[in-house]
Amino acid sequence: MAATPTSFAEAGTAGTEAAGQAAPAFSPLYQQIKTLILQSLEAGEWKPGEAIPSEMDLAARFRVSQGTVRKAIDELAAENLVVRRQGKGTYVATHSEQHVRYRFLKLMPDSGDQASEGPADRAILECKRVRAPADVARALGLRTGDAVMQVRRVLSFGGVPTILEDIWLPGSSFKGLTAHQMAAYKGPTYAMFEVEFGVRTVRAEEKIRALAADRAQATHLKVAPGTPLLSVERVAFTYNDQPVELRRGLYRTDTHHYRNELS
Amino acid sequence: MAATPTSFAEAGTAGTEAAGQAAPAFSPLYQQIKTLILQSLEAGEWKPGEAIPSEMDLAARFRVSQGTVRKAIDELAAENLVVRRQGKGTYVATHSEQHVRYRFLKLMPDSGDQASEGPADRAILECKRVRAPADVARALGLRTGDAVMQVRRVLSFGGVPTILEDIWLPGSSFKGLTAHQMAAYKGPTYAMFEVEFGVRTVRAEEKIRALAADRAQATHLKVAPGTPLLSVERVAFTYNDQPVELRRGLYRTDTHHYRNELS
DNA sequence: CAGTGGTCTAGACCACTGG
DNA sequence: CAGTGGTCTAGACCACTGC
Numbered sequence: 001m002a003a004t005p006t007s008f009a010e011a012g013t014a015g016t017e018a019a020g021q022a023a024p025a026f027s028p029l030y031q032q033i034k035t036l037i038l039q040s041l042e043a044g045e046w047k048p049g050e051a052i053p054s055e056m057d058l059a060a061r062f063r064v065s066q067g068t069v070r071k072a073i074d075e076l077a078a079e080n081l082v083v084r085r086q087g088k089g090t091y092v093a094t095h096s097e098q099h100v101r102y103r104f105l106k107l108m109p110d111s112g113d114q115a116s117e118g119p120a121d122r123a124i125l126e127c128k129r130v131r132a133p134a135d136v137a138r139a140l141g142l143r144t145g146d147a148v149m150q151v152r153r154v155l156s157f158g159g160v161p162t163i164l165e166d167i168w169l170p171g172s173s174f175k176g177l178t179a180h181q182m183a184a185y186k187g188p189t190y191a192m193f194e195v196e197f198g199v200r201t202v203r204a205e206e207k208i209r210a211l212a213a214d215r216a217q218a219t220h221l222k223v224a225p226g227t228p229l230l231s232v233e234r235v236a237f238t239y240n241d242q243p244v245e246l247r248r249g250l251y252r253t254d255t256h257h258y259r260n261e262l263s
Numbered sequence: 264m265a266a267t268p269t270s271f272a273e274a275g276t277a278g279t280e281a282a283g284q285a286a287p288a289f290s291p292l293y294q295q296i297k298t299l300i301l302q303s304l305e306a307g308e309w310k311p312g313e314a315i316p317s318e319m320d321l322a323a324r325f326r327v328s329q330g331t332v333r334k335a336i337d338e339l340a341a342e343n344l345v346v347r348r349q350g351k352g353t354y355v356a357t358h359s360e361q362h363v364r365y366r367f368l369k370l371m372p373d374s375g376d377q378a379s380e381g382p383a384d385r386a387i388l389e390c391k392r393v394r395a396p397a398d399v400a401r402a403l404g405l406r407t408g409d410a411v412m413q414v415r416r417v418l419s420f421g422g423v424p425t426i427l428e429d430i431w432l433p434g435s436s437f438k439g440l441t442a443h444q445m446a447a448y449k450g451p452t453y454a455m456f457e458v459e460f461g462v463r464t465v466r467a468e469e470k471i472r473a474l475a476a477d478r479a480q481a482t483h484l485k486v487a488p489g490t491p492l493l494s495v496e497r498v499a500f501t502y503n504d505q506p507v508e509l510r511r512g513l514y515r516t517d518t519h520h521y522r523n524e525l526s
Numbered sequence: 527c528a529g530t531g532g533t534c535t536a537g538a539c540c541a542c543t544g545g
Numbered sequence: 546c547a548g549t550g551g552t553c554t555a556g557a558c559c560a561c562t563g564c
Contacts, residue, residue, distance in 0.1 A: 026559090055549080056549085070551090073550095084550065086549070087548080089549060089550075
């Protein structure tokens with residue numbers, strides 16, 4: 001009944017390749033299923049927050065056992081692409097109703113209460129369409145001079161300006177972005193990207209440095225020029241490791257700290 | 264034959280508790296098995312780098328199916344406590360022959376090659392027994408004034424001093440620690456802790472800030488006083504979330520950066 | 527070749543959710 | 546109550562390692 005562990009649809013390299021040099025490994029069935037589900041996810045077959053079909057349904061659809069589908073979904077859940085809820089179903093992950101409000105913001109107030117200091121106040125300083133400088137273009141996988149949206153803003157916690165950041169977004173995906181959208185949306189910016197532009201951020205990489213605030217930066221953050229700040233350069237990705245955002249943030253670390261867990 | 268999913272040895276809360284308020288949830292069999300394996304790990308039944316019994320053996324020992332043992336080990340592997348090697352066995356994780364040299368050091372050279380810039384040169388500035396200040400004691404779960412070992416050192420990459428750090432270790436566990444040990448050991452310091460003191464670091468938490476180098480710090484790192492540096496405060500833990508090290512590092516970020524992945 | 531972890535199946539039953 | 550994810554089993558076979 002079930003397909004034996006040979007090839008499967010257009011999934012990865014399974015079975016034996018003919019004239020290919022260096023036999024391209026072996027792809028287990030559940031990996032192929034995972035790839036297929038991922039493709040449906042990318043194609044938008046199920047929207048963020050929606051339930052995907054039950055394990056039984058997917059098992060029938062792909063003609064494999066429930067256990068195999070289960071293992072595929074396990075991996076997707078481990079990567080935060082879907083969320084399992086016992087008794088209800090498996091849902092496409094979203095930044096909207098995230099268990100913790102800010103999934104990618106690791107800046108924590110020094111005094112206990114995680115991000116329970118309430119949502120940040122957002123002040124949008126700029127929101128304009130510009131031509132991508134070389135470094136921005138490189139990070140976003142564009143060509144220098146391509147259109148990008150640039151947003152500059154300050155986030156304040158409890159009235160204290162704490163984060164100054166520049167955000168660059170591919171012009172093609174974020175055509176009608178306005179300062180009002182950036183300011184008015186309730187919830188994480190990444191949630192707005194999902195709702196307003198259908199852009200789903202899945203993963204990010206950060207490079208962190210320490211640097212001294214220049215005059216302009218100091219003014220925005222209301223600190224003395226020369227104050228050491230945390231410089232956080234983040235590239236965010238959708239599926240397939242495609243970059244969709246470059247964000248350069250400056251964090252004040254006199255009342256907050258960047259928290260990381262190693263294992 | 265196999266034990267039905269009720270209680271199990273001294274493992275977590277399974278089955279129904281009697282007069283306990285708020286029924287203490289339900290603990291699946293594989294979680295209980297995981298706990299048992301963990302206890303053997305803690306007890307040192309198998310040393311770092313050694314193989315633990317095969318899944319079949321463990322299944323027989325605990326009178327459960329291989330699949331259940333498998334799921335328990337899966338979680339231990341996900342937490343980097345053990346390493347699976349197909350065709351060979353499952354091994355107790357170690358810092359010695361880690362696939363990547365430094366598991367907890369996220370500082371990367373700006374120019375590509377990960378930590379392939381060779382091992383750091385270690386200069387030990389101090390290595391002494393002191394009484395724990397209040398903050399150090401708190402972080403290590405000791406009482407103020409308890410004996411701790413303090414090590415101060417500078418790590419250089421390619422001749423450039425890059426990291427200045429203070430390390431505090433509980434005096435009870437690290438009795439005979441010498442500067443020579445800190446300097447001479449080939450490989451990660453955490454590997455030396457395993458070999459020389461039987462202390463196995465499993466997890467760590469970091470708080471990161473930006474600050475300006477004072478005169479002494481600037482001298483050690485050969486930068487101008489006031490240069491912004493990354494301040495990384497790390498608490499490392501063994502099993503059971505027991506703290507075994509406090510480390511305060513200052514990183515130069517003119518040639519390196521702290522790299523982090525978010526998902 | 528035997529032994530290990532890795533995959534896959536089929537079926538039973540449990541815990542949780544909602545109508 | 547039916548439907549969902551979660552656990553557990555038993556057994557078959559595969560891929561990899563080392564002798």
